[in-house]
Amino acid sequence: VNAVKQALKTDRKIFVIAQRDVFAEDIKRDDLYRVGVIAEIRQVLRTPDDELRVLVEGLDKAELLTFTDSDTDDAYFEAYVEVVKPPKRRKASRAEIEAMSRSIKKEFEKYASLLQRMTGELVNSILCQDDPEELFENIVFNANFQSADKQELLEKNDIIDKLSFLLAVLVKETEVLAIENDINSQVKENFGKNQRENILREQMRVISEQLGEEDEDEDYRTRILKLKLDEKINDKLLREVDRLRSLPESSQETFVIKNYLDTVLELPWKKESRIKVDIKKAEAVLEKDHFGLKKVKERILESIAVNAIKPDVTGQIICLVGPPGVGKTSIGNSIARALGREYVRVSLGGVRDESDIRGHRKTYVGAMPGRIINAMIQAGTKNPLILFDEIDKMSNDFRGDPSAAMLEVLDSEQNKEFRDHYTEVPFDLSKVMFITTANTTETIPAPLLDRMEVIEITSYTREEKFHIAKEHLIPKQLKKHGLKASQMKIDDEGIYKLIDSYTKEAGVRNLERNIGSLCRKTAKEIVSGEAKKIKFTADNISKYLGHEKYIKDVKSEKDEVGIVNGLAWTAAGGVLMPLEVLVLEGKGGVTLTGSLGDVMKESAGIAVSYTRSVAKKYGIDPKFVKNKDLHIHAPEGAVPKDGPSAGVTMTTALVSALSGKKVRSDVAMTGEITLHGKVLPIGGLREKTMAAYKEGMKKVIIPAGNKPDMEDVEDVVKENVEFVFAENLETVLEHALVQ
Incomplete structure (x- = not known):
C-alpha cells in the first residue's frame, strides 16, 4: 500500500513481482522470483470493505537485481531492476510456429470445455487469434494455471520456448481437470443427487486413496x-x-x-511418575522450602514411608486448614517435589456449578471437560499431586452443587471409575494424591469433610515469623529486586520491629510486602547516589515505612484491683486481652461492654454465680447482688470478641473488684469455668502463650486439661514463662491475687 502511494506521487510506475511463499512476512531476496513486471498504475479504487484495488498496465518485463527498505516512516521496498530485452527470434520455420499454434488451440479447446468457466465468446475470440504472441498472452491471462507455471511462462522470452511450455502446461491441466471430473462422476454415482453435502468429503476420500495418503x-x-x-x-x-x-x-x-x-x-491412561521413596531427601526438601509446619511434614513423611512399603496404596486425601498466608498452597508444590509427582493446582474459590467439576455433556454447544479431567491432562501422568485450593469457598445454586460432585472425586472407593459428563468413560483417579486447603471447616459440607484427613495449620508465632523472614523472605526479596546482601541488611531487632509494629497477621504476606518495600527504597537510594548500602534497625525503620501501624497490647504495669490479663486467640495469632471490672452502688445490675458475644455473656453469668458461692471465703459481701452494680468491660470495643476461654479471667476480675484484692500484673490466664469452679481446657494454647511471652508475662495460668498441649508450645516460651496448671478456680485465685 505504501509503495502504491509513493508511486502515485511520482511517475505512477511500480515493479510487480510474485513471492515464492505467499505467507512469508520477513521478505528476503530468495523469497521472490527472478522476473517481474514494470507496470504503470492506471486506477486505484477503495472497496466497501476498506481494501485497495489497483489497476495496472504492464510495460516491460524486468529482472530483479536487489531491493532495499525505504528510509521513510511509511516503509516500502525500492527495487533495482534490469529490463529484459526481447531476444532475437530464433530461426524457426513459419510451418513450425503454425503447427505449435494449432496444437495449442486444440488443447485449449479441450481445457476450456472441461473447465466450464469461460464463455463461448471468449473461447472463440482466443481461437481466432493468428498472431502467436497474441495467442500466448490471451491464453495465459484467462487460464486458471498455477502461480509457479505462470511465473515460468513469464520468464520465457523465445516464442518457440513460450509455445512449447504453454502446450505442456495445457496438456497437464487438461489431464488434471479430466481426473477431477471423473472423481465428481464417481462421487455422484455413489451418493446420488440428494446428498450434495457429502460430495466434498467423498472427493477428499477418493483423492486420498489415489495419492495413497x-x-x-x-x-x-x-x-x-x-x-x-x-x-x-x-x-x-x-x-x-x-x-x-x-x-x-x-x-x-x-x-x-x-x-x-x-x-x-x-488423558494419561497408562503413564505414571516414578514415586520417590527417599525419606531423608524428601525431609530436606520440605525443611528447605518451609519453616515450621511440623504436623504437615510428619504426615507427608508418613505417606512416603507407606509408599515405600506398599506402592499401590490409595486414599491419601489431606485437608490443610488454617488462616491466610501460612503456606497452605505453597506447601503443595513442595510435597509434589518431595514425592516426585507432577503438581497441578485447581482453584475452587467461587465454583458454584457442578459442571465445573464434572464437565458439560457433549450435546451442549461449546461443551468441555471439567476441572478434574483438565487437571489430569495438564499433569500428564496417572499419579500426580492435585491441590484443590480454597475448597471451603465453593457454593451452590440452581445449576447444582459442586461439593456433591467432589464427593466422588475424593472418595478412594469411588474414584477408581470417575465419570466426567464430557468424556462419558470411566477414568481411574485412585492413584492421585489429593490435598485440599481451606481457611475454615465450617463451610465445608459434613460428608465432604468426612472424606478428608484434616490437619490444622495454626498461625505463625513471633519467633517463627522471625526465622521465616531471615531465612526465606529477605533473600527472596533481595533476589527479586536485584540487590546484593551487602547492599541491604535488616538486623534482628529490625525484623522484630516489622513483625510487631507493621504487621498483624497469621501468615507472613504483609511481612513480605514490607520487606519488599524496604528493598525498593534501598534501590531508589542506591540508584540516586544517596547511599551505597542501607542497614535497617528498629530505630530507623519508621523513617522508611512511616509511623507504626500497630501499637503493642496494653497491659497493667502495676498490680491493680479489678484488672486481669486475659489471653485470646484470633486469626492473626494470640493477643493479650485485659479485662476490667468496676463495682458501683446500685441494685445488682450487670453491664457488659466491649462487643462481647453470646458465649462470653454466658461466661459472665457463670462468673457472677460462682463469685456469690465463694463470697464469704474471699471477704466479699454476699448481698452485693442487691446493693452493687457490676460493669465488665473488654477494651477495644470496636473489635467483636467471643469464645469459651474468658471464664477464669472474668471470675478473677470479679473476685478482685468485690474483695478489693489486687491482681498481679505479670500474670496472664486463660480457661473456661463451670458453676462449681472447675477449669475447662481451651484451644490455641501455642498462640496464647507466645502472646504472653511477648508481653513480658512471668506466669501463665492454664487449664490442667491442656497439659498435653504443652508439646506444641515454643521452647523459648517454656524457658522464660512459669506455667500453672489449674484444675479449679481456687488454684487460679491463689496464683493471681496478691496475698
Whole structure:
C-alpha cells in the first residue's frame, strides 16, 4: 500500500513481482522470483470493505537485481531492476510456429470445455487469434494455471520456448481437470443427487486413496488400539471414529467428535511418575522450602514411608486448614517435589456449578471437560499431586452443587471409575494424591469433610515469623529486586520491629510486602547516589515505612484491683486481652461492654454465680447482688470478641473488684469455668502463650486439661514463662491475687 502511494506521487510506475511463499512476512531476496513486471498504475479504487484495488498496465518485463527498505516512516521496498530485452527470434520455420499454434488451440479447446468457466465468446475470440504472441498472452491471462507455471511462462522470452511450455502446461491441466471430473462422476454415482453435502468429503476420500495418503480416521483408530484400553471404552471410542468417517468434513458434528477424541486420547491412561521413596531427601526438601509446619511434614513423611512399603496404596486425601498466608498452597508444590509427582493446582474459590467439576455433556454447544479431567491432562501422568485450593469457598445454586460432585472425586472407593459428563468413560483417579486447603471447616459440607484427613495449620508465632523472614523472605526479596546482601541488611531487632509494629497477621504476606518495600527504597537510594548500602534497625525503620501501624497490647504495669490479663486467640495469632471490672452502688445490675458475644455473656453469668458461692471465703459481701452494680468491660470495643476461654479471667476480675484484692500484673490466664469452679481446657494454647511471652508475662495460668498441649508450645516460651496448671478456680485465685 505504501509503495502504491509513493508511486502515485511520482511517475505512477511500480515493479510487480510474485513471492515464492505467499505467507512469508520477513521478505528476503530468495523469497521472490527472478522476473517481474514494470507496470504503470492506471486506477486505484477503495472497496466497501476498506481494501485497495489497483489497476495496472504492464510495460516491460524486468529482472530483479536487489531491493532495499525505504528510509521513510511509511516503509516500502525500492527495487533495482534490469529490463529484459526481447531476444532475437530464433530461426524457426513459419510451418513450425503454425503447427505449435494449432496444437495449442486444440488443447485449449479441450481445457476450456472441461473447465466450464469461460464463455463461448471468449473461447472463440482466443481461437481466432493468428498472431502467436497474441495467442500466448490471451491464453495465459484467462487460464486458471498455477502461480509457479505462470511465473515460468513469464520468464520465457523465445516464442518457440513460450509455445512449447504453454502446450505442456495445457496438456497437464487438461489431464488434471479430466481426473477431477471423473472423481465428481464417481462421487455422484455413489451418493446420488440428494446428498450434495457429502460430495466434498467423498472427493477428499477418493483423492486420498489415489495419492495413497492415510485417513485422519485411521490415525485415531491406530492411537486408540495402541492404548489397549478396557474393551467397553475401546468400543465406544471406535464407534465415535466410525461416526467421524461418515460425516462431511465441514459438518459441525465433525469438529465436536474430533475435539472429544483428542481430549480422551490426551488423558494419561497408562503413564505414571516414578514415586520417590527417599525419606531423608524428601525431609530436606520440605525443611528447605518451609519453616515450621511440623504436623504437615510428619504426615507427608508418613505417606512416603507407606509408599515405600506398599506402592499401590490409595486414599491419601489431606485437608490443610488454617488462616491466610501460612503456606497452605505453597506447601503443595513442595510435597509434589518431595514425592516426585507432577503438581497441578485447581482453584475452587467461587465454583458454584457442578459442571465445573464434572464437565458439560457433549450435546451442549461449546461443551468441555471439567476441572478434574483438565487437571489430569495438564499433569500428564496417572499419579500426580492435585491441590484443590480454597475448597471451603465453593457454593451452590440452581445449576447444582459442586461439593456433591467432589464427593466422588475424593472418595478412594469411588474414584477408581470417575465419570466426567464430557468424556462419558470411566477414568481411574485412585492413584492421585489429593490435598485440599481451606481457611475454615465450617463451610465445608459434613460428608465432604468426612472424606478428608484434616490437619490444622495454626498461625505463625513471633519467633517463627522471625526465622521465616531471615531465612526465606529477605533473600527472596533481595533476589527479586536485584540487590546484593551487602547492599541491604535488616538486623534482628529490625525484623522484630516489622513483625510487631507493621504487621498483624497469621501468615507472613504483609511481612513480605514490607520487606519488599524496604528493598525498593534501598534501590531508589542506591540508584540516586544517596547511599551505597542501607542497614535497617528498629530505630530507623519508621523513617522508611512511616509511623507504626500497630501499637503493642496494653497491659497493667502495676498490680491493680479489678484488672486481669486475659489471653485470646484470633486469626492473626494470640493477643493479650485485659479485662476490667468496676463495682458501683446500685441494685445488682450487670453491664457488659466491649462487643462481647453470646458465649462470653454466658461466661459472665457463670462468673457472677460462682463469685456469690465463694463470697464469704474471699471477704466479699454476699448481698452485693442487691446493693452493687457490676460493669465488665473488654477494651477495644470496636473489635467483636467471643469464645469459651474468658471464664477464669472474668471470675478473677470479679473476685478482685468485690474483695478489693489486687491482681498481679505479670500474670496472664486463660480457661473456661463451670458453676462449681472447675477449669475447662481451651484451644490455641501455642498462640496464647507466645502472646504472653511477648508481653513480658512471668506466669501463665492454664487449664490442667491442656497439659498435653504443652508439646506444641515454643521452647523459648517454656524457658522464660512459669506455667500453672489449674484444675479449679481456687488454684487460679491463689496464683493471681496478691496475698
